Amino acid sequence: MQIKPILSALRHHKAGTILIAVQIALTLAIVCNALFIIQQRITMLTRSTGIDEAHLIRLQNQWVGVDDKHVGSLMQTDLDTLRRLPGVADAYATNSTPLSNGGWSTGIGLKPGGKGERVQTAIYFADDHTLDTLGLKLVAGRNFRSSEVVDQMQHDGLDPPQVIVTRAVADKFFPDGDAVGKRVYLGNKPSIIVGVVARLQVPWVGGWAANWEGRSTLVPRRLMASGTNFVIRAKDGQIDKVLHSAPAALLASDRMRVIPDDDGVVTFAQMRQEAYQSDRGMAILMGVICVVLLGITAAGIVGLTSFWVGQRRKQIGVRRALGATRRDILSYFLTENLLIGATGVVLGMLLAVGMNQWLMNTFEMQRLSWPWIVSGVIVLLALGQAAVLAPAIRASRVPPVVATRTV
Amino acid sequence: MLKMTHLSKVYRTEVVETYALRDFNIDVKEGEFVAVTGPSGSGKTTFLTIAGLLETFTGGEYLLDGVDVSGLNDNARSKIRNEKIGFIFQAFNLIPDLNVFDNVEVPLRYRGMKAAERKQRIMDALERVGLASRLKHYPAELSGGQQQRVAIARALAGSPRLLLADEPTGNLDTQMARGVMELLEDIHREGATIVMVTHDPELAARAQRNVHIIDGQEVDIAEDPRFHAEHAASSHV
Ligand SMILES: Nc1ncnc2c1ncn2[C@@H]1O[C@H](COP(=O)(O)OP(=O)(O)O)[C@@H](O)[C@H]1O
Ligand SMILES: [Mg+2]
Numbered sequence: 001m002q003i004k005p006i007l008s009a010l011r012h013h014k015a016g017t018i019l020i021a022v023q024i025a026l027t028l029a030i031v032c033n034a035l036f037i038i039q040q041r042i043t044m045l046t047r048s049t050g051i052d053e054a055h056l057i058r059l060q061n062q063w064v065g066v067d068d069k070h071v072g073s074l075m076q077t078d079l080d081t082l083r084r085l086p087g088v089a090d091a092y093a094t095n096s097t098p099l100s101n102g103g104w105s106t107g108i109g110l111k112p113g114g115k116g117e118r119v120q121t122a123i124y125f126a127d128d129h130t131l132d133t134l135g136l137k138l139v140a141g142r143n144f145r146s147s148e149v150v151d152q153m154q155h156d157g158l159d160p161p162q163v164i165v166t167r168a169v170a171d172k173f174f175p176d177g178d179a180v181g182k183r184v185y186l187g188n189k190p191s192i193i194v195g196v197v198a199r200l201q202v203p204w205v206g207g208w209a210a211n212w213e214g215r216s217t218l219v220p221r222r223l224m225a226s227g228t229n230f231v232i233r234a235k236d237g238q239i240d241k242v243l244h245s246a247p248a249a250l251l252a253s254d255r256m257r258v259i260p261d262d263d264g265v266v267t268f269a270q271m272r273q274e275a276y277q278s279d280r281g282m283a284i285l286m287g288v289i290c291v292v293l294l295g296i297t298a299a300g301i302v303g304l305t306s307f308w309v310g311q312r313r314k315q316i317g318v319r320r321a322l323g324a325t326r327r328d329i330l331s332y333f334l335t336e337n338l339l340i341g342a343t344g345v346v347l348g349m350l351l352a353v354g355m356n357q358w359l360m361n362t363f364e365m366q367r368l369s370w371p372w373i374v375s376g377v378i379v380l381l382a383l384g385q386a387a388v389l390a391p392a393i394r395a396s397r398v399p400p401v402v403a404t405r406t407v
Numbered sequence: 408m409l410k411m412t413h414l415s416k417v418y419r420t421e422v423v424e425t426y427a428l429r430d431f432n433i434d435v436k437e438g439e440f441v442a443v444t445g446p447s448g449s450g451k452t453t454f455l456t457i458a459g460l461l462e463t464f465t466g467g468e469y470l471l472d473g474v475d476v477s478g479l480n481d482n483a484r485s486k487i488r489n490e491k492i493g494f495i496f497q498a499f500n501l502i503p504d505l506n507v508f509d510n511v512e513v514p515l516r517y518r519g520m521k522a523a524e525r526k527q528r529i530m531d532a533l534e535r536v537g538l539a540s541r542l543k544h545y546p547a548e549l550s551g552g553q554q555q556r557v558a559i560a561r562a563l564a565g566s567p568r569l570l571l572a573d574e575p576t577g578n579l580d581t582q583m584a585r586g587v588m589e590l591l592e593d594i595h596r597e598g599a600t601i602v603m604v605t606h607d608p609e610l611a612a613r614a615q616r617n618v619h620i621i622d623g624q625e626v627d628i629a630e631d632p633r634f635h636a637e638h639a640a641s642s643h644v
Contacts, residue, residue, distance in 0.1 A: 002516060009504035318500045321461055322514040322561070323489020325482050400461040400488070403500055404452055404573055 006336050016304050017340055024344025024380055027297045029351035032376040033359060034286040036368050041283040044206070045276050047213070049098040050166070050199030052135030053268035055089070055239060058097055059230040059246055060265075062258040068224045072151050074254070075222060081253050082230060083129075085245055087238030090133040093228045095125045096203045099271040100229075103203035106158070108165075108217060110173055112185045119172055119215060121165070122202035123158065123186070126218040131164075131197070133233045139167060141180035141195035144220040152221040159189035160219040168214035170196045186217070205275045210364055239267060294383060301387035305333060309395040316395055317402025326396040333392035334385060341384040345377045352376065408569060408600050409435040409458055414467030416453050416623075427453040428623040431467070435602055437568075440595040442614035443604045450623040451604040452573055458602065459492050459571045460484045472568065489517050493562030495572035499554040501546040501561075507533065508542040511561045518565065532560035536590060552583030559590060570594065572603040576610060588613065 010017050063074055075093050082091040096103030109118035124130075127149040131138060141164070148162050163184065170179035170193065183190040200216040202209045234242040247259045259265065309316070316329055324332075356368040416428040427450045435441050445451050456462040457469065460476060469476050472491065476484070488494075501510050511532055515525040533539045536556035546554050555575060562570060572591065576584035588610055595601050603614065611617050619626050 005505060005509050005512070005516070008506070008509055009502075012504040314500070315502045315504075318496075318502065319513060319517075320485070321459070321488060321494050321500075323485050323517040323565075325485040325517075327482075328485075328517055400485075401456050403494070404456050404461060404496060 002332060002335060003339065006332065006339060010336065010339065013308070016308070017343075020300060020304055021340050021344040021347065023297050023300050024341055024384065025348035025351055027293045028345055028348030028376050028380050029355050030293055031290045031379070032348075032352040032368060032372050033355050034290050035376070036356070036372050037365070038283045038286045038290075039372075040366065041279045041286075045279055045283075047201065048199065049201040049268075049272075050134075050136060050197070050214075051098060051201075051268070052233070053099075053272060055135070055233050055236070056133075056268040057232045057234060057239065057243060057246065058100070058266055058268065058271065059232060059250075060227070060260060060263070061230060061250065062227045064226075064256045064258060066226060066256070068154065068226060071224045071226060071228070072222060075228060077253065078230065078250055079129075081249050082232055082246060085242065085249050087235050087242045087245065089233040089235045090129050091230055091232040092127050092129040092133050093125070093222060093230055094130070095123070095223045095225075095229065097124075097229060097231055097268075097271075098201040098203055099205060099268060099275040100203045101205060101275055105202070105209075106186055108169065108184055108186055108215075110184060112188045112190070119169070120209075120212050121169055122204075122209075122216045124200070124216055124218050125152070125221045125223045126164070127220060127222065130218060130231075133231055134200070135233070136200060137198040138164075139196050139198050140170075140177070141193065143195060144218075148220040149222060150220065151224050152219075153224050157187045158219065158221075159187045160191050160221060161189075162194045162220055163191040164195040164197060164218040165193055166197055166200045166214055166216045168199070168212075169217060172215070186219075191219075206279065207364070243267065294379075297380070298383055298387040301337065301384055302391060305337065305388050305391040306394070309333070309391045309398075312395075313398055313402060316398040317400055320398065320400035321403035329396040329398070330392050333388055333395055337384050337388040337392075338381065341381045344384075345380055348380070349373055349377065408437045408439070408472060409433070409602065410468075410470040411454075411458075412468045414457070414469060415465045416450070416457060416462075417465045426623050428457070428464070431620075431624060433618055433625060435600060437600055438595075438598060440592075440601045440615045441603070441618055442611035442616070443602060443618045443620060444606060444608065444611045445620035447606065449620045451606075451620055453623070454620065455571050455573050455602070455604050459494060460488050485517075489514055490565065491568050493565065493567035493570045495555070495558055495562050495570065495575045497574040497577040499546070499551070499558045499578070501554055501557055503546050505545075506542065507538065507544050507546075507549075507557050510546070510557055511564050514561060514565045528564045528566075529560075532564040533557075535563060535594075536560045550583070551579050552586055555579060555583070555587050556590065559587070559594075563594065568600060570599050570601045572601065574604055574606070576605070576607065584610070 063071065066074060079091055079093060082088055104123040105120055106123055107114060107118035108121045109116045126144065128144045128146045131143050144162065173184065174182055179193045179196055182193050184193060199214060202213050202216055232242060232246055243265055247265050250257065319329065352368060352373055359365040360367060411431055411433045414428055414431040415426065418425040418427055443451050443454060457464045508529055511529045512525055515528060530539060536559050538553060538556050538560065576587050579587060591601060605611050
């Protein structure tokens with residue numbers, strides 16, 4: 001109703017108006033992108049690894065004074081020790097696990113020798129106990145047989161006759177769901193897909209593996225290296241006990257080993273905590289930035305409107321004398337703020353998209369979708385109206401008699 | 408039109424109670440042009456703010472157009488100010504951020520009038536005060552006399568029954584004051600009821616009737632012996 005005169009009046013308060021509009025625009029752009037980053041981090045944080053983390057322990061073991069070639073028997077003895085331990089459901093030895101942020105990866109494709117279309121996959125060394133230990137869900141085919149599990153020297157080519165792949169790998173090459181029995185190539189010799197598991201995350205949680213975090217391949221191999229990871233599955237409610245009894249039992253059977261004090265024996269809950277520490281930190285930082293920015297913007301609006309109300313006390317009184325009701329005065333300031341806010345958010349939407357484009361080019365960031373921007377717009381306009389309310393109410397209480405009194 | 412009986416207004420601060428008006432009586436008839444005079448601080452402005460429903464009073468009775476206004480709420484008072492009363496202030500009180508057209512439009516917008524009618528009334532009112540050519544000017548670009556004319560146009564645009572003017576020429580030089588006074592006289596001749604506060608005896612003399620206030624009470628100049636003493640005292644206020 002009074003939009004036109006409000007706009008004309010604002011032309012006489014350009015500096016404050018532009019200041020607030022720009023502040024709203026910047027806040028919108030930053031908050032939209034920050035909330036989007038937070039959402040992405042949270043999605044990442046809450047991603048499942050596909051394994052039964054709550055029951056699992058990783059034990060890092062280094063045999064001392066033993067040649068790689070002779071690791072096989074030590075590994076078998078240790079596995080027997082661990083599997084017999086009270087409270088332990090199962091165990092296996094491997095090169096790497098999800099959430100460890102370190103492991104092997106290679107290309108996998110339908111042609112030998114690295115030719116043809118290939119995708120990146122994580123390689124997990126496994127045996128016939130792996131599926132049960134990790135609690136992986138087999139959706140097609142079968143588990144490895146113990147007879148298929150053989151020793152692998154670190155520097156030999158990796159060409160296992162059998163592999164189990166995740167559905168993410170299987171679907172990439174066999175979208176019809178008939179991967180079992182088909183050949184794939186890690187190196188020069190074919191591997192037959194004997195089984196498909198629903199999900200198994202790669203060891204890396206962030207950055208470079210982001211686009212293939214579900215593509216894992218299990219190979220029936222025991223890595224002949226002096227350092228190995230034992231993955232131990234505890235029975236219900238036994239994990240704390242096993243955390244202590246497992247290293248103790250291994251040391252008791254053979255002292256010629258090193259199990260690091262600090263992170264030698266950890267639960268997967270701890271591994272998850274550590275793996276996502278920086279992502280969580282980033283999400284919290286972004287959240288703090290959002291809150292601070294919104295706070296500053298709200299304070300700016302409160303400050304400027306309060307200043308304007310003080311400055312216009314006389315004219316508010318005059319308007320009241322000329323017949324404005326308290327509501328008219330209230331709605332004047334709310335409308336004024338809405339007009340400034342509208343300018344700000346239009347500018348802010350463009351800025352938000354631009355900033356997102358820059359983030360996409362510079363970092364691994366996805367395209368900001370419209371719902372985020374629209375939510376941001378609603379939040380900022382609502383924030384503006386909320387911030388302006390107190391000074392606007394004060395304005396509406398300016399008595400009409402102010403018009404006749406000179407002070 | 409405007410009738411106050413035994414009206415009083417007390418301003419209370421922490422230390423003192425000031426009786427700005429006490430046992431004040433006035434009866435302004437429809438179509439009258441009344442000048443209210445009195446020394447500074449005698450309660451003239453107070454009378455006008457109460458008459459114009461800008462302020463409430465402490466005691467007594469006030470009938471505006473036959474209606475007892477003491478029971479009205481803030482919205483009803485705003486509506487009466489908007490529709491029945493036109494204000495002219497000593498300091499003009501134009502809104503500096505709005506041009507002449509927009510200034511005159513202010514009370515009409517609060518009345519919720521359609522744009523076409525507003526425009527018609529604004530043009531008529533500005534024509535009336537001789538400023539139809541200054542629509543786009545801002546108050547700061549006008550002389551004091553012109554500003555007061557815009558203020559009069561603003562007061563007239565809503566066709567109020569009652570015009571209240573508080574020292575309308577107080578901030579103007581003699582020549583401009585004369586112009587404004589002539590305008591008010593014209594408006595009065597066309598049928599408006601005007602109550603004008605002034606301490607300029609010359610201007611007051613041109614009204615149909617004078618009401619003199621001293622110490623918050625109306626007095627008959629001829630009869631009241633206090634007048635001469637107070638008037639002398641007021642010169643050093
Ligand atoms: N808001 C107020 N608070 C306290 N005293 C006031 C207030 N407004 C006016 N007064 C006092 O009331 C008296 C009448 O003031 P006013 O009506 O402005 O006189 P005039 O217009 O005749 O100069 C003066 O003594 C003045 O100081
Ligand atoms: Mg006065």
